[in-house]
Amino acid sequence: MKQYSSLKDIQSDLGAGLITLPELVSMYLKNIETNNPKLNALIEVYGEEALERAQQIQVKYNSGEAGKLAGMVVSIKDNICFKGHQSSASSSILKGFESLFSATAIERILAEDAIIIGRSNCDEFAMGASNETSTYGPVLNAKNTLKVSGGSSGGAAVSVQANMCLAALGSDTGGSVRQPASFCGLVGYKPTYGAVSRWGLIAYASSFDIIGPITHTVADTTSIMEVISGPDNYDATALNKKVVTGSTESSTKKLKIAYFKEAIDSEGIEPAVKQQTLVFIDKLKQLGHEVKQVSFPYLDVLVPVYYTLTTAEASSNLSRFAGMHYGKRSELAKDLETTVKFSRSEGFGAEVKRRIMTGTFVLSSGYYDAYYSKAQKVRRLVKNYTDSLLEEVDLIVSPTSPTVAFGIGEKATNPLAMYLADIFTVHANIAGNPAISIPFGEDEAGMPIGMQLMASRCNDALLLAFSESITA
Amino acid sequence: MTELDIDFEKYEPVIGLEVHAQMLTKSKAYCTDPYDYGAEPNTQVSPISLGHPGTLPMHNRQVVNNAIKMGLACQCNIASYQYYARKNYFYADLPKGYQITQDKTPICTGGYIAIKLKDQAPKNITLTRIHMEEDAGKSMHDQDVYDTLIDLNRAGVPLIEIVTEPEIASGEEAYAYLSEVRKLVRYLEICDGNMEEGSLRCDANISVRLKGSKAFGTKVEVKNMNSMRNVQKAIDFEIRRQIICIETGERIAQETRSFDALKGITISMRSKEGASDYRYFPEPDLPPLHVSADYIEGVKALMPELPKALFEKYTLQFGLNEYDANVLTENKDIAAYFESILKHTSNIKAAANWVMVGIKGYLNEQALEIKDFSVQASRIADLINLIDEGKVSHSVAAQKVFPEMINEHHLSPLQIAEKLNVLQESNSDELQTWINQSIEKFPSKVAEYKAGKESLLGLFMGEVMKMSKGKADPKLTSQLLKNTLDHHA
Numbered sequence: 001m002k003q004y005s006s007l008k009d010i011q012s013d014l015g016a017g018l019i020t021l022p023e024l025v026s027m028y029l030k031n032i033e034t035n036n037p038k039l040n041a042l043i044e045v046y047g048e049e050a051l052e053r054a055q056q057i058q059v060k061y062n063s064g065e066a067g068k069l070a071g072m073v074v075s076i077k078d079n080i081c082f083k084g085h086q087s088s089a090s091s092s093i094l095k096g097f098e099s100l101f102s103a104t105a106i107e108r109i110l111a112e113d114a115i116i117i118g119r120s121n122c123d124e125f126a127m128g129a130s131n132e133t134s135t136y137g138p139v140l141n142a143k144n145t146l147k148v149s150g151g152s153s154g155g156a157a158v159s160v161q162a163n164m165c166l167a168a169l170g171s172d173t174g175g176s177v178r179q180p181a182s183f184c185g186l187v188g189y190k191p192t193y194g195a196v197s198r199w200g201l202i203a204y205a206s207s208f209d210i211i212g213p214i215t216h217t218v219a220d221t222t223s224i225m226e227v228i229s230g231p232d233n234y235d236a237t238a239l240n241k242k243v244v245t246g247s248t249e250s251s252t253k254k255l256k257i258a259y260f261k262e263a264i265d266s267e268g269i270e271p272a273v274k275q276q277t278l279v280f281i282d283k284l285k286q287l288g289h290e291v292k293q294v295s296f297p298y299l300d301v302l303v304p305v306y307y308t309l310t311t312a313e314a315s316s317n318l319s320r321f322a323g324m325h326y327g328k329r330s331e332l333a334k335d336l337e338t339t340v341k342f343s344r345s346e347g348f349g350a351e352v353k354r355r356i357m358t359g360t361f362v363l364s365s366g367y368y369d370a371y372y373s374k375a376q377k378v379r380r381l382v383k384n385y386t387d388s389l390l391e392e393v394d395l396i397v398s399p400t401s402p403t404v405a406f407g408i409g410e411k412a413t414n415p416l417a418m419y420l421a422d423i424f425t426v427h428a429n430i431a432g433n434p435a436i437s438i439p440f441g442e443d444e445a446g447m448p449i450g451m452q453l454m455a456s457r458c459n460d461a462l463l464l465a466f467s468e469s470i471t472a
Numbered sequence: 473m474t475e476l477d478i479d480f481e482k483y484e485p486v487i488g489l490e491v492h493a494q495m496l497t498k499s500k501a502y503c504t505d506p507y508d509y510g511a512e513p514n515t516q517v518s519p520i521s522l523g524h525p526g527t528l529p530m531h532n533r534q535v536v537n538n539a540i541k542m543g544l545a546c547q548c549n550i551a552s553y554q555y556y557a558r559k560n561y562f563y564a565d566l567p568k569g570y571q572i573t574q575d576k577t578p579i580c581t582g583g584y585i586a587i588k589l590k591d592q593a594p595k596n597i598t599l600t601r602i603h604m605e606e607d608a609g610k611s612m613h614d615q616d617v618y619d620t621l622i623d624l625n626r627a628g629v630p631l632i633e634i635v636t637e638p639e640i641a642s643g644e645e646a647y648a649y650l651s652e653v654r655k656l657v658r659y660l661e662i663c664d665g666n667m668e669e670g671s672l673r674c675d676a677n678i679s680v681r682l683k684g685s686k687a688f689g690t691k692v693e694v695k696n697m698n699s700m701r702n703v704q705k706a707i708d709f710e711i712r713r714q715i716i717c718i719e720t721g722e723r724i725a726q727e728t729r730s731f732d733a734l735k736g737i738t739i740s741m742r743s744k745e746g747a748s749d750y751r752y753f754p755e756p757d758l759p760p761l762h763v764s765a766d767y768i769e770g771v772k773a774l775m776p777e778l779p780k781a782l783f784e785k786y787t788l789q790f791g792l793n794e795y796d797a798n799v800l801t802e803n804k805d806i807a808a809y810f811e812s813i814l815k816h817t818s819n820i821k822a823a824a825n826w827v828m829v830g831i832k833g834y835l836n837e838q839a840l841e842i843k844d845f846s847v848q849a850s851r852i853a854d855l856i857n858l859i860d861e862g863k864v865s866h867s868v869a870a871q872k873v874f875p876e877m878i879n880e881h882h883l884s885p886l887q888i889a890e891k892l893n894v895l896q897e898s899n900s901d902e903l904q905t906w907i908n909q910s911i912e913k914f915p916s917k918v919a920e921y922k923a924g925k926e927s928l929l930g931l932f933m934g935e936v937m938k939m940s941k942g943k944a945d946p947k948l949t950s951q952l953l954k955n956t957l958d959h960h961a
Contacts (some may be wrong), residue, residue, distance in 0.1 A: 009679035081526040089525070100519045103526060202525040236758050286588045311755055316560050319569020325622075341564045363560075363751035369707050372753060 003163050003190070005216035007223055010071040010166065010438050014061060021054035021061065021071065021115070028073050028117055029154020031102045032164045038145065041158035042075060043136045044086065045118040056138075067112035067345035069227060072220070074109065075120045075159040075168045080211065081114065082106050089202045090134035092123045093321045093328045093347025093442065104235070105169060105211045105228040112227045117165050121155030124349045125318065126176055126204045128152050129421045132412050133351040140408070141183060143447060147405035150180030156214050157184040167224060168214040173204050173427025174306050178437035182400035182450025185439045187467075188214050188223045191424075193432035194239040196225075197232035203317040205310035218438065218468040225460065243434075243460040255289045255394040255466060257453075260261045260296035261444040268420055269402040272443035277399045280440050280451045285399070289472065291397070294389065298382050303419055303439030306374035306426040307355075308362050314352075321347065354415065371413040379430050386431040390456035395466065397453055398424045400437040404447035424452055434460045436467050478719045484683045485711045487640035487676055488600075491653055492631045492664040494607065494671040497539050501606040502529030502572060502758075509669050513623035521628045523567030528757050531556070531575035535630040539579045539604050540771045542632060544657050545778055545799055547626065548583030552763050556604075556755035561748060565609035565622050573605035573633075575774035579763075585636075586654070586780070586817055587648040597649050598637040606630050606709040632662075638677065638688070643704035643711070648699045648872050650674060655779055657805045667699050674703050679724075680714045689714070690724040694738050697731045700836055706731035782807050790820045799828050805842040806832075809849055816853030826852055830874055847877050868894045896945045897920040903936070903949060907956050910935035922959055929953065 002019075004010050013019045029047050036042050050073070060066040076082060079089040081099035083106075088094040102110070110116070123133040131139040132152025139154035141147040142162040149158045153170025157180035160168050170177040172190040176379050181188025181460035196211045204207060211223040222244060230242040259281060264274060321330035321341025327443045330342030348356070362371035389396065401421055411418040435454040442448050455463035496933050500507055520527045543550050557575035580602035588594040609627035613620050627782055634653060640646050654672060657663035665672045679689035694710055697703045710729070717724050729738040754760075777785075779801040786797035800810050806827060813823040831852070835845060852908035855877065860870050863886065876888045889895050910932045911918055921928040929950070 087525065094525065097525070099526065100524060101526075199528055200526040203757075234530065235528050235937055237528075237756075307661070312753060316558050316570050317749070319560060319562065320525070320567060320568060322562055324564055325522060325567055326524070336562070339564075360751065363752075363753055365749050368751075368753075 004166060004382075006071070006233070007072050007166065007220050014071055018346075021058040022051055022069045023053040024071065024343070025050045025073060025115060025117065027161055028163070031162065033168070034224070035142065035162040036164060036350040038092065039140045039142055039149075039158050040121055040137055041139050041149070041155040041162065043090070043121050043155070044166060045077060046085070046116060050115050050346075052119045053115050057115065060113065066254045067114075069109055069112040069114035069223065072109075072114045072223070073117050073165045073168055074114050075118050075165045076106065076116055077122050077126075077153050077154060077156050077168070077170045078119045078368045079122060079126055079171055079202040079204075080106060080119075080169055081202070082119070084146045085119065087119070087202060088135075089125045089440075090122045091135055091321075091348065091352065092135040093323075093343070094202075095135065095328065097327050099200070101200065104136070104197035104232045105210070106200060108228045108230075109169070109224065110153075114227075118159075120153070120159050120170075121170060123152035123154070124171070124352050125202070125314070126152040126173055126209075127351050127355055129175070129179060129418050130157065130411065131180070132408070133349055135349065138408055141405045141447075144405070144445070145187065146407055147447065148183065148408055150183035150401070150405060151179075152176040153188075153214065154180045157181050157186055157188070160184070160186055160214050160216065163346070166215070167220055169211055169224075169228075170214050171201055171204075172210055172212045172425075172429065173310060174422045174429050177214055178425050178435060178452060179401050179421065181214045182437045182439070182452075183405035183448065184449030185442075185450075186214050186216060187218050187221050187471075188212065188400075188430055188437040188450070189225065189464075190435045191225060191229060192239065192243055192434045192460055193429070194235075194237050194433070195217055195243045195458070195460060197228075197230075199232055199233040199234035199238075205313040206317060207313060208306075208310055208428075218464060218471050221230050221353075222464045222468065223435075225464065226353055228458070239458065241458075243287070243458050244464060245461070252469070255290045256392065257284055257289050257304075257395045257397055258389060258393040259291065260299065261293050261399045262296050262299040263398045263424060264293075266299065266402065266423070269399065270404065271294070272444070273399045273402060273404065276441045276449045277451065284369070292393070296385075298378070298385060299423070301378055302382070302426050302430060303423055305375045305378045306422065306430060307358065307419060308371050309379060309430075311355040311359030312363050312372050312375075313359065315356045315363065318348075318356055323347070382427070384429045386427070386433065387456070389447065390433075394459075394462065395455055397451060400424060400450035400452040401468055404443050404445075404449055428452075428454050431457075433457050434463050436463055438467055438471050474670075475716060478521060478715060480712065480715055482682055483680045483711075483718075485707075485780060486638045486679045486681060486688060487642075487646060488638040489634075489636045489646060489649060490574075490675045490677070491634040491650070492607075492673040492675075493542075493630065493634065493653070493657050493665075494952065495535050495630040496661065496663055497532055497534045497630055499532060499540070500628040501532050501535055501604070501627055501806055503527075506626065507625060507629045509671065511625055513621070513625060516625040517627070521567070521624055523569070523627075528570060529572060529755075531758055531761070532630060535604050536579070536712070536763070537771050537774075538596050538630075538660070538767060539602060539632050540763070541655065541660045541662060541775055542634070543583065543602055544768070544772055544775065545660060546580070546583035546585055546602070548580035548599060548602060549578055550763060550768050551577055551581070552765075553577065553760060554763070555760040555842060556758045557752045559605075559750045559752055561750055563608065563611075564620065565611045565624065565627065567609070567624060567627055568690055571608065574603035578603035579761075585649060585652050587645060589644060589648055589650055595645070597639050597645075598710070600635040600637050602632055602634050607631050638679075643707035646674075646676065646707050647700050647704040650703060654700070655802065659776060659779055662775075671697065673698075676703065676707055676710075678707060678710045678714070680711055680718070688899075689718075690726050692724065692738075692913060693728045693744065695728060695730055695741070698733070702731055702733050705733075705736055706738055709736060713738065727832030757865045776804065779804075779807075790824075792824055793819065796824050799832075800824060803842065809842050809845070812849030813853045813856070816850045817856045817860075819856050820857070822856045823853070826856065828869055834874075834878070836844070836869075846881070851877060851885060857883050858889065861923055862947070864889050864894060864896050865942070865946055868942055893941075894943060896943055903940075903944060903952055904956070906936045906939045906944065907932070907949070907953050909952075910937065911956060911960060918957065918960060922960070932957070
């Protein structure tokens with residue numbers, strides 16, 4: 001059966017009567033049945049519900065009343081709340097927890113008739129870069145099942161990569177949408193901080209987190225962003241304007257683009273990735289854009305700043321999981337202390353514990369100034385530097401990840417090596433800027449490589465239009 | 473050494489108070505859940521109050537306004553830039569595992585609250601800060617044999633915390649300070665000030681030191697004092713306990729103690745040594761708050777006249793004494809009622825007396841609030857005017873007309889007096905007849921009076937009043953009586 005890689009194709013076939021929505025959903029369910037047991041991308045499939053909804057929307061479609069996302073079948077990451085469905089952040093501490101409400105992003109895609117087909121595996125509480133910290137086990141890369149999917153939205157990426165759905169909603173705190181998209185040959189988008197409401201996103205690091213789509217095409221990402229972005233009364237940090245509207249035209253303007261010398265020359269970058277980056281830069285030049293090399297003195301501090309601040313926030317955000325009101329309670333719980341201690345000891349995995357402890361440490365009295373406070377200052381410096389650079393240029397380009405998808409287990413025992421995989425992506429979360437990963441070639445073994453483009457805050461429309469123009 | 477040998481006067485208590493005032497807002501601090509004291513447990517909760525994953529706080533503008541009002545009322549500086557902070561700790565009734573509060577940037581700093589003890593000069597208690605925060609739920613340890621039960625209705629209810637410098641020197645001062653705080657929050661209508669229900673709570677930090685010493689003694693925190701009287705008692709007990717500790721060579725432990733109101737003593741709750749680290753940091757879910765001068769002016773415009781301003785008006789402008797002014801400004805509604813009377817009569821003193829004695833007496837007797845008082849202020853003014861015109865005597869007005877006015881809302885005080893047949897008799901002919909009769913009744917007393925025992929005038933007055941059934945105008949009667957006696961042969 002025909003496989004789709006864009007909403008435009010689906011809607012065109014729907015219009016021509018070549019396929020119906022129930023047929024489309026059945027096709028995806030069949031792919032899930034075939035591919036998911038091995039790849040482990042989806043941890044729950046809402047088969048019947050999706051089929052039922054497909055029928056209802058088909059009726060609407062036939063009478064010309066269907067929403068903008070009719071035909072878009074999506075998976076949602078296990079840290080995004082969907083009323084009446086389980087959301088566990090792929091942690092055993094929340095296994096079986098059913099949300100009482102839906103995330104704003106979920107409500108908005110449903111209102112435009114998207115169909116949710118299942119929830120996707122991820123790193124526990126979105127903490128990881130390989131989807132190996134999930135309580136449900138790792139997600140495998142469909143391109144090579146010995147390789148990781150990337151993370152933390154690994155299941156989201158692979159669900160799209162292996163045609164289990166057309167698009168996925170993931171979340172990006174330090175690269176968790178872009179890096180797996182890059183590892184799987186897909187488009188991954190991290191919007192401007194606050195462009196999409198965080199209401200219903202299980203928090204990892206509140207001042208970094210954002211929901212973002214993973215799709216085959218930039219156009220589909222744009223369509224989703226048009227629907228999910230915008231102000232929200234349930235999130236005080238949501239922007240009060242919509243950054244992506246339907247009116248964005250495709251970009252024909254010649255842009256100024258910068259790349260960091262330090263990024264190209266960094267030690268950890270794989271030769272194939274470096275090579276592709278240079279090719280990409282050449283391509284941009286050939287297209288008539290002005291590309292220049294600039295210096296970025298903060299590259300080495302990005303990862304330390306990121307891990308200091310995100311673990312601090314996480315240590316607090318994850319305090320609510322204490323075996324008290326919902327989620328896992330240890331059988332050894334006898335009183336307040338044993339309830340908290342044993343439920344958390346049993347419920348959290350090693351990586352989550354590592355980050356909670358790191359975050360608790362950097363916030364503790366006596367260390368606060370040396371770590372948390374200092375990292376906040378550096379965050380401000382990075383932000384200011386990025387802002388002033390983006391006054392001179394329109395975009396900053398870099399590889400999304402210094403490597404292609406690595407082997408399962410290869411970095412699992414070396415947290416520092418794993419953290420360095422985030423070196424290019426955390427920048428956008430530290431500064432709050434929008435950034436996209438677009439697929440651009442492969443290494444000699446055929447593993448996908450992704451390029452990252454970053455724009456100034458609230459310039460999501462420009463970034464998406466430009467990305468579309470160079471990928472279409 | 474026995475307690476009798478201790479010279480308590482050698483020591484100086486150092487007390488700071490932390491007052492938590494629950495805000496009278498329609499909804500909670502960071503979500504739209506309502507809160508009513510006494511509602512069925514866990515019925516006023518949404519996923520936000522419950523701290524469910526994926527929920528976020530939204531700040532309640534009214535809480536900010538209330539905090540600004542309190543700050544303005546206490547002459548505090550209002551911070552133009554401030555952010556919320558998280559205070560992290562695990563407790564069963566704290567669903568998020570942290571409390572949203574303010575740490576480094578409280579909304580108000582500085583300022584003071586003036587107190588005045590009897591026969592002493594006024595004293596300003598300096599405020600360290602006022603900040604906004606949310607309440608925790610309630611842990612109920614006595615409802616079930618085995619388990620502690622949790623009620624999360626209160627979780628997320630907005631509070632302001634008012635912190636003083638350690639400038640309070642006695643339980644009596646603490647009582648006076650709390651009275652002022654309660655008066656202010658009630659005037660501002662930001663808190664109902666009910667200590668019994670816990671909408672106003674007070675923790676006291678208490679230490680003692682030798683008079684003249686600069687160093688502070690070991691600080692003990694006392695909690696669970698659910699009335700102003702108990703705060704005073706707990707502090708006085710604690711001061712005494714600490715001095716006895718020192719004098720008998722015992723170490724004062726740095727700890728939190730609870731007040732046992734039945735026994736009138738404080739009991740150790742938990743040690744504060746190795747105190748928990750709350751790991752405060754800026755709340756990333758709420759953007760920083762900017763409060764402009766214009767905004768503050770806007771809030772100021774909504775504020776009522778404060779008791780201090782009213783007190784000055786009553787003493788300086790109205791010429792009332794300090795006692796009367798204090799009683800009248802104790803409660804905003806009382807003051808408002810008093811001023812409503814003044815719209816219809818110029819007899820300020822009489823209006824004050826009616827409010828303080830007649831009306832307050834009735835309200836106390838009936839356990840009512842002034843807002844429940846059914847008689848319009850203008851009718852009280854009518855009654856005052858009736859007295860001033862000599863139509864009824866004050867005692868008749870108080871004992872007969874006023875009680876009738878409470879039940880009878882259609883007739884005017886004058887009509888009521890007529891109906892009761894208590895209009896004052898100022899017809900001198902009839903008066904003279906009664907006077908003559910009274911004189912004839914006690915010939916021997918007349919002789920005594922004329923021999924110089926002027927106090928006997930009262931006897932004749934009483935007789936006239938009896939005969940007139942209280943309707944005789946006392947002033948006129950007294951005049952006529954004197955006159956008649958003087959000319960009696």
